[in-house]
Amino acid sequence: MSKERKIKKWELKDYARTIFWFIFHTVIFILGFMAILYVNANFDLKILGAYLKIEGTVKNLIYLVIAMLLVSLGIYLYFYHENNAFIKESKNINLVFIILEVCIAIMFIVGKYMVMVYARPFALCALLSLLLIEKRTAIFMNTVSCFLMFMIDAFLAINPMEGHMLYSSLLIGFSTSILAIYLVAGISSRLKVFLMGFLISLPIILCTVCLEFSALLTNPVPLIIAGFTSGMLSVVLMMAILPLLEKIFSRVTVYKLYELTDHKAPLLQRLNKEAPGTFNHCLVVSTLAESCASAIGEDPLLARACAYYHDIGKIVHPEYFTENQSGYNPHNEITPELSVDIIRSHATDGAKIIKDYKLPTILSDVAEQHHGTLHIRYFYMQASKFSEETLPLKDFAYKGPRPQTKIAAILMLADACEAKVRSLPMRSHEKVDEAVREIIEERMDFDQFFECDITMRDLDVIRKTLTNSLAGVHHDRVEYPKLKIGGNKYE
Numbered sequence: 001m002s003k004e005r006k007i008k009k010w011e012l013k014d015y016a017r018t019i020f021w022f023i024f025h026t027v028i029f030i031l032g033f034m035a036i037l038y039v040n041a042n043f044d045l046k047i048l049g050a051y052l053k054i055e056g057t058v059k060n061l062i063y064l065v066i067a068m069l070l071v072s073l074g075i076y077l078y079f080y081h082e083n084n085a086f087i088k089e090s091k092n093i094n095l096v097f098i099i100l101e102v103c104i105a106i107m108f109i110v111g112k113y114m115v116m117v118y119a120r121p122f123a124l125c126a127l128l129s130l131l132l133i134e135k136r137t138a139i140f141m142n143t144v145s146c147f148l149m150f151m152i153d154a155f156l157a158i159n160p161m162e163g164h165m166l167y168s169s170l171l172i173g174f175s176t177s178i179l180a181i182y183l184v185a186g187i188s189s190r191l192k193v194f195l196m197g198f199l200i201s202l203p204i205i206l207c208t209v210c211l212e213f214s215a216l217l218t219n220p221v222p223l224i225i226a227g228f229t230s231g232m233l234s235v236v237l238m239m240a241i242l243p244l245l246e247k248i249f250s251r252v253t254v255y256k257l258y259e260l261t262d263h264k265a266p267l268l269q270r271l272n273k274e275a276p277g278t279f280n281h282c283l284v285v286s287t288l289a290e291s292c293a294s295a296i297g298e299d300p301l302l303a304r305a306c307a308y309y310h311d312i313g314k315i316v317h318p319e320y321f322t323e324n325q326s327g328y329n330p331h332n333e334i335t336p337e338l339s340v341d342i343i344r345s346h347a348t349d350g351a352k353i354i355k356d357y358k359l360p361t362i363l364s365d366v367a368e369q370h371h372g373t374l375h376i377r378y379f380y381m382q383a384s385k386f387s388e389e390t391l392p393l394k395d396f397a398y399k400g401p402r403p404q405t406k407i408a409a410i411l412m413l414a415d416a417c418e419a420k421v422r423s424l425p426m427r428s429h430e431k432v433d434e435a436v437r438e439i440i441e442e443r444m445d446f447d448q449f450f451e452c453d454i455t456m457r458d459l460d461v462i463r464k465t466l467t468n469s470l471a472g473v474h475h476d477r478v479e480y481p482k483l484k485i486g487g488n489k490y491e
């Protein structure tokens with residue numbers, strides 16, 4: 001998942017739009033509270049009417065509405081200060097609230113109709129937020145969901161809960177969900193996540209046992225079953241809901257990234273078959289991009305996926321790209337202008353192919369942006385030989401846009417450095433460093449990093465990383481001494 005934590009200036013319309021969506025979902029929550037009250041009255045308006053007549057009930061419901069408004073305000077302030085680039089997009093606000101709404105609804109239904117409130121999937125909200133947004137937000141979202149569940153249990157139960165059940169969401173939810181976040185973070189296999197359900201169950205059982213110590217002495221089995229149900233339900237429901245939200249909100253989860261970077265992925269298989277040279281180039285670029293992303297605190301797995309697909313557009317005319325040629329060069333038979341058209345179209349073709357395959361937009365964005373608005377120098381110089389006038393550079397340039405994210409900037413640099421270093425006759429550390437510096441400076445001279453928030457410090461770290469990786473990958477071959485045994489020579 002990309003790091004989107006940055007404070008960007010908002011225009012008035014951004015405030016208006018985000019506030020609208022927050023008010024909209026606050027109203028949904030309040031309507032949801034009414035529905036819960038109706039369900040708790042066993043769908044009987046007479047019971048509901050009698051409950052509302054009890055002294056203090058209406059006052060409590062007003063408190064609940066005020067508390068909900070404050071919770072929404074808290075969510076708004078959290079995201080505005082922690083990650084305002086994220087909630088600037090309406091779909092992300094909807095994602096945040098839909099996670100909360102779905103998890104609260106499921107917890108309520110399980111608590112009402114299953115054996116015990118302790119069987120609620122307390123860790124569901126934390127796990128969905130972790131995989132669809134990020135770890136820090138998951139901790140915050142878990143706090144909100146536990147608090148909302150407590151509000152529902154405290155204010156909307158027509159028959160008040162027995163004993164400590166009322167505090168279960170606060171105690172179990174807070175303690176076990178944080179553990180769940182740290183257990184599941186970074187796990188790429190769905191099977192391992194499933195197995196984590198058992199581990200998540202253990203603290204739930206422990207909390208349940210502490211809350212209901214007297215029941216433990218008489219009949220502990222229902223408590224243990226409820227604890228296991230809670231842990232396993234959290235994981236199973238998460239795995240069922242995740243692909244849906246992933247698709248609806250175009251979020252790229254760690255599972256999706258592993259799927260995309262599997263060499264058996266349909267589009268990668270096509271690239272390997274139709275443009276094997278490009279496929280190998282993408283593999284080398286992916287290693288470089290991954291190292292650069294780790295070095296500057298971006299997501300290395302996302303960088304790897306973007307690298308795999310950045311040149312996918314070359315499958316349209318693979319033979320026009322050096323890495324797929326073996327002797328014959330079709331550019332020798334066409335004009336430089338036509339060559340430029342074919343070469344630069346690989347960026348836009350790539351974006352189109354990725355969209356046609358319905359892959360995440362981050363991949364098509366990077367494919368389109370990885371050459372920015374740079375010109376193709378070789379063909380510009382070829383064309384200039386046949387022209388008496390100075391040709392406009394833009395006619396020989398990629399259409400852009402320039403990199404919009406740090407990941408796209410990393411790809412631009414890793415891609416260019418890999419090609420340049422490959423063409424160097426001498427690949428000593430100094431020569432590689434010189435080549436990498438040249439690539440970065442040239443792109444800065446042509447304003448390629450103006451539209452993304454990459455810093456000079458990031459560029460310096462990327463330079464060192466690329467130099468170290470490329471000097472390591474393309475080191476000069478050591479001349480092995482020839483071995484002579486008897487009359488035979490071995491090399």
Ligand SMILES: [Fe+2]
Pocket residue numbers: 310311346370371415
């Ligand atoms: Fe490219």
Ligand SMILES: [Fe+2]
Pocket residue numbers: 281285310311415
């Ligand atoms: Fe490339």
